[in-house]
Amino acid sequence: MASRLRERLAVVEEALAGHVVSRAGFVTETASHLMSAGGKRFRPLLVLLAAETGDRADSDEVVTAACVVELTHLASLYHDDVMDEAELRRGADAAHSRWGNHVAILTGDWLFSRSSELTARLGPEAVRIQAETFTRLVEGQILETVTPGPGEDPLAHYLEVVAGKTGSLIATSARYGARFGGATPEVEEALTAYGEIVGSAFQLSDDILDIASDSGESGKTPGTDLREGVPTLPVLMARAANDPADARLIELLDGDLTDDDRHAEVLDLLRKHPALDEARAYVVTRAQEAKAQLAVVPPGPVRDALEAFADIVAVRST
Ligand code: FPP
Ligand code: MG
Ligand code: MG
Numbered sequence: 485m486a487s488r489l490r491e492r493l494a495v496v497e498e499a500l501a502g503h504v505v506s507r508a509g510f511v512t513e514t515a516s517h518l519m520s521a522g523g524k525r526f527r528p529l530l531v532l533l534a535a536e537t538g539d540r541a542d543s544d545e546v547v548t549a550a551c552v553v554e555l556t557h558l559a560s561l562y563h564d565d566v567m568d569e570a571e572l573r574r575g576a577d578a579a580h581s582r583w584g585n586h587v588a589i590l591t592g593d594w595l596f597s598r599s600s601e602l603t604a605r606l607g608p609e610a611v612r613i614q615a616e617t618f619t620r621l622v623e624g625q626i627l628e629t630v631t632p633g634p635g636e637d638p639l640a641h642y643l644e645v646v647a648g649k650t651g652s653l654i655a656t657s658a659r660y661g662a663r664f665g666g667a668t669p670e671v672e673e674a675l676t677a678y679g680e681i682v683g684s685a686f687q688l689s690d691d692i693l694d695i696a697s698d699s700g701e702s703g704k705t706p707g708t709d710l711r712e713g714v715p716t717l718p719v720l721m722a723r724a725a726n727d728p729a730d731a732r733l734i735e736l737l738d739g740d741l742t743d744d745d746r747h748a749e750v751l752d753l754l755r756k757h758p759a760l761d762e763a764r765a766y767v768v769t770r771a772q773e774a775k776a777q778l779a780v781v782p783p784g785p786v787r788d789a790l791e792a793f794a795d796i797v798a799v800r801s802t
Pocket of ligand 1: 559560561563564568570592593596621622625649650690694704
């Protein structure tokens with residue numbers, strides 16, 4: 485299975501390289517920047533893997549769908565790094581650090597348009613799914629900028645953000661794979677539910693890495709979410725613990741974390757805090773839940789690979 489997926493991913497990779505070429509040389513440079521910098525190709529990989537549950541895993545439509553989700557994801561990263569003021573992505577300069585906000589935002593728009601052109605090739609139902617996915621993705625991103633309403637549980641609010649900004653596109657990756665790979669509607673539904681949970685787990689792992697990893701591992705600047713005041717799972721869990729021993733931590737979290745010394749201190753306190761392991765355990769539980777959706781996939785190498793994929797998400801280090 486692994487070597488087959490590698491082969492199919494190489495086909496996707498070649499197609500992607502073609503899709504970021506513009507008639508304007510400068511746009512080719514800005515649009516290929518993040519793709520060339522690396523990336524796990526998590527979404528295309530899930531498309532390819534999900535396609536293996538059907539009888540048309542080799543179809544060109546599967547490759548097109550894999551490109552659609554990666555280009556959509558890439559587009560969102562150009563915008564995200566502007567909003568998060570993140571200087572590093574995939575170990576390289578974020579696009580806005582190199583070319584400024586205008587070019588970064590417009591390159592994101594351009595990539596999103598390329599992705600839409602490709603979606604049209606997949607037919608009207610794919611266009612509908614794509615539009616619905618993008619609506620959710622942007623809603624999640626907008627909700628991240630507001631605090632929970634009065635009486636709303638901060639963790640529930642946050643999980644809604646995560647499901648929108650990340651679960652949506654990863655669910656669609658699994659759906660496209662099943663659909664264009666020729667799986668049954670029942671399997672397509674199950675894989676969509678699986679993708680939704682795996683997607684949220686993936687984002688929650690990302691939150692944990694923002695605190696636990698160094699930039700050598702993640703290719704990003706640690707503590708970016710904290711600096712931007714974006715709540716994440718370990719922080720919400722530490723707050724919910726309501727432990728008097730956390731007085732200094734809470735004071736720091738409530739204050740200005742753009743100050744380098746305060747930022748370093750809070751990062752250090754969180755790295756030692758039991759909430760970090762609690763968050764990790766939560767993500768492992770979500771991975772189990774994702775695997776439980778796979779009951780309709782016949783036992784065998786494809787189901788094993790989907791299970792392994794969910795497990796890797798829960799314990800990922802990059
Ligand atoms: C990463 O989250 C961000 C997302 C998953 C989605 C962002 C979506 C948008 C910015 C909307 C894009 C709109 C268009 C038109 C393309 P993160 O910041 O928590 O993760 P990170 O650590 O990888 O930065
Ligand atoms: Mg970000
Ligand atoms: Mg963000």
